[in-house]
Amino acid sequence: MSQDAKHAAAGRVSRLSPFRLGPWQVDPATGRLSSANEQRSLEPKLMELLLLLAGKPGQVWSRGDIEATVWAGAVVGEDTVARAISRLRRALGDSASEPRFIETLPKRGYRLIEVVEALPQSKMRRPLVWVAAGVLLAIGLLWARWSPDGPTPVSDSRFEQQIARADDLYMRFTRADNEAAIGLYERVLAEEPGHSGAQAGLANALVQRVVRWPRSATVEGASSLSEALGRGLTRGPEAAAILTRAVGMAERAVRQAPNDPDALKALAFTVSARGELDRAAELYQQVLQLDADAWAAMANLGEIATLRGEPAAAIEYFEQAWSAMTRAYEYEPQRVGPWQAAFGVAIGERYQELGQTADAELWYRRVLTLAPFEPEATSRLAQLLAAAGDMAEAKSLCDELTERVGAYPGCAEGG
Numbered sequence: 001m002s003q004d005a006k007h008a009a010a011g012r013v014s015r016l017s018p019f020r021l022g023p024w025q026v027d028p029a030t031g032r033l034s035s036a037n038e039q040r041s042l043e044p045k046l047m048e049l050l051l052l053l054a055g056k057p058g059q060v061w062s063r064g065d066i067e068a069t070v071w072a073g074a075v076v077g078e079d080t081v082a083r084a085i086s087r088l089r090r091a092l093g094d095s096a097s098e099p100r101f102i103e104t105l106p107k108r109g110y111r112l113i114e115v116v117e118a119l120p121q122s123k124m125r126r127p128l129v130w131v132a133a134g135v136l137l138a139i140g141l142l143w144a145r146w147s148p149d150g151p152t153p154v155s156d157s158r159f160e161q162q163i164a165r166a167d168d169l170y171m172r173f174t175r176a177d178n179e180a181a182i183g184l185y186e187r188v189l190a191e192e193p194g195h196s197g198a199q200a201g202l203a204n205a206l207v208q209r210v211v212r213w214p215r216s217a218t219v220e221g222a223s224s225l226s227e228a229l230g231r232g233l234t235r236g237p238e239a240a241a242i243l244t245r246a247v248g249m250a251e252r253a254v255r256q257a258p259n260d261p262d263a264l265k266a267l268a269f270t271v272s273a274r275g276e277l278d279r280a281a282e283l284y285q286q287v288l289q290l291d292a293d294a295w296a297a298m299a300n301l302g303e304i305a306t307l308r309g310e311p312a313a314a315i316e317y318f319e320q321a322w323s324a325m326t327r328a329y330e331y332e333p334q335r336v337g338p339w340q341a342a343f344g345v346a347i348g349e350r351y352q353e354l355g356q357t358a359d360a361e362l363w364y365r366r367v368l369t370l371a372p373f374e375p376e377a378t379s380r381l382a383q384l385l386a387a388a389g390d391m392a393e394a395k396s397l398c399d400e401l402t403e404r405v406g407a408y409p410g411c412a413e414g415g
Helices: 003-010 044-055 063-070 080-092 128-138 157-170 175-191 196-212 225-231 237-256 261-273 277-290 295-307 311-328 333-353 357-370 375-387 391-404
Strands: 019-021 024-027 032-034 039-041 102-105 109-112 116-118
Touching: 044 063, 044 080, 044 109, 063 080, 063 109, 080 102, 080 157, 080 333, 157 175, 157 196, 175 196, 196 225, 196 237, 196 261, 225 261, 225 295, 237 261, 261 277, 261 295, 277 295, 295 311, 295 333, 311 333, 333 357, 333 375, 357 375, 375 391
Parallel strands: none
Antiparallel strands: 019 024, 019 116, 024 032, 032 039, 102 109
């Protein structure tokens, strides 16, 4: 039987009826996913997203259609849908590169590819506490959802919008945007102190405040954690106090959501800023066990390897991160796009530092395939070619870069 025929035979699920999705039994009323071995909670928006996809298995839903249905009337960030899809995949144990449940169709949208089977209410197996939670949800009084560590707050749409906006601001990496993100995270936590997403986001932004924008007018910030550690920017009394707060926030986020990769990444980032590299590396490995395509964790493991003086291991992690970024670009281009070219240049630089010029050249060319006329990749490739005696190609690269983009220091002399 074809996949389309299976979907038709299985039929559609009603909005509040339980249903089976592969190994999972889904109960919309309680927000629970249950399998033979475990139970998981979905926050309301993720359950709405799953119900939208499961309502019409096989149908392709564009980002705009999903926003209009799940976030009707709300202003959301450009990658809100992509992040929600990613989190739903993690909850289902799915993979973007080898999907079993949710397939990404580049430039089109997403669709559910697993068969949906409606279940009678009596077939749902759950403890009494989950039934009670479903009743409370039905009358609009539910404040907390069950987790293995006790109740954790449920995010409503107000908080989701603020968190999405704060995340977008954070990713711009300017001082003003970072402080605005801190303000939004703190605003959410003032109303919902146990919000793990706000705790993790605030922890990350506090570290960036220490690393990139020291309060002292006489001290210049660093562009990376490695540089900040090398220059001692994280060791002063004010920096130490901020990092203590950041670590505390991240630890609370992990207690609230122990299997959330974003919370674990935040804790790893904060402790690495204090120089606790072994603990950070263990936490990043936990992230990769939960999300095999967590490219940021791979990149940060590469930076830790660099700090430990292990260049070969660093390059291996960086190359893994590049591959994961390439896969992730299909469903979160706004996050991956601004970083991938620069990341490829960084890999080339590390090969160059090791004297492996052929590998360095390969990476600079790879970047230029992705982003033609990227200035740093162009100038570094031109310098390698000139050093190897290929002055003609070096000059051609620099001339075209100057014509299209403008003069760049590495190409000032035509290669």
